[in-house]
Amino acid sequence: MTEILSRPAAFFFDMDGLLLDTERMFMQAFVTLTSEIGIAEECAEAFFATLVGSSSAHTTARLVEFLPEGIDFAAFDQAWRGLHRENARAGLPVKAHAREILTAIRATQIPVAVVTSTHAETAHHHLDQAGLLPFFETVCAGDEVAANKPDPAPYLEAARRLGVTASDCVAFEDSDMGTTAAVRAGCYTFQVPDLRPADQPLPNLGQVIVPNLGDAARRISVLQHAFA
Numbered sequence: 001m002t003e004i005l006s007r008p009a010a011f012f013f014d015m016d017g018l019l020l021d022t023e024r025m026f027m028q029a030f031v032t033l034t035s036e037i038g039i040a041e042e043c044a045e046a047f048f049a050t051l052v053g054s055s056s057a058h059t060t061a062r063l064v065e066f067l068p069e070g071i072d073f074a075a076f077d078q079a080w081r082g083l084h085r086e087n088a089r090a091g092l093p094v095k096a097h098a099r100e101i102l103t104a105i106r107a108t109q110i111p112v113a114v115v116t117s118t119h120a121e122t123a124h125h126h127l128d129q130a131g132l133l134p135f136f137e138t139v140c141a142g143d144e145v146a147a148n149k150p151d152p153a154p155y156l157e158a159a160r161r162l163g164v165t166a167s168d169c170v171a172f173e174d175s176d177m178g179t180t181a182a183v184r185a186g187c188y189t190f191q192v193p194d195l196r197p198a199d200q201p202l203p204n205l206g207q208v209i210v211p212n213l214g215d216a217a218r219r220i221s222v223l224q225h226a227f228a
Helices: 022-035 041-049 056-066 073-088 098-108 120-129 153-162 176-185 213-217 221-227
Strands: 011-013 112-115 138-140 170-173 188-191
Touching: 011 153, 022 041, 022 073, 056 073, 098 112, 098 213, 098 221, 112 153, 112 176, 120 138, 138 153, 153 176, 170 176, 176 188, 213 221
Parallel strands: 011 112, 011 170, 112 138, 170 188
Antiparallel strands: none
């Protein structure tokens, strides 16, 4: 990956698992329901980790393969998403340094977009509920693009909306699928790993791997003063 731009044309953020700790909440709902049908917690968590960053359609297709024979996968899928929505009403935890980095970017007047596989209605609702929605010029959602991550289409669409070139932008992702999409689009990409199988190595895509968003911010010249 080329050297990071001194002043990016825009910043792109994934949502679940990067800005919001919703992937962990979604996993907890999954473990709750799978335990009721005899699936061990460690098995459910390991399977869920393989879904991180994927679209709703991909998740549903994989679910059909995972659930025991005789389970109504459509009913399970509906119950799972319903339980997650119910849990989300109690509040959505914001990931470490997310609010701080967005506040620092706002001071630079560089445009910011969310690029997520989550459907638009849910994405807007969750960002609004967490108090983050005002930070973004646009939210590019999974049901608004021709192809989902790891395809670069979501990032290219976000760049189009902001009137910039993706290769002039910085992207932040947690999942391998999202990181692949951002790199393929040409973005300078930071990966902040979240939930993933313990034995799964990080992909070598030219991304910069950091432990948190604060560490990423300290590497970006226009944000360094806020994270000194």
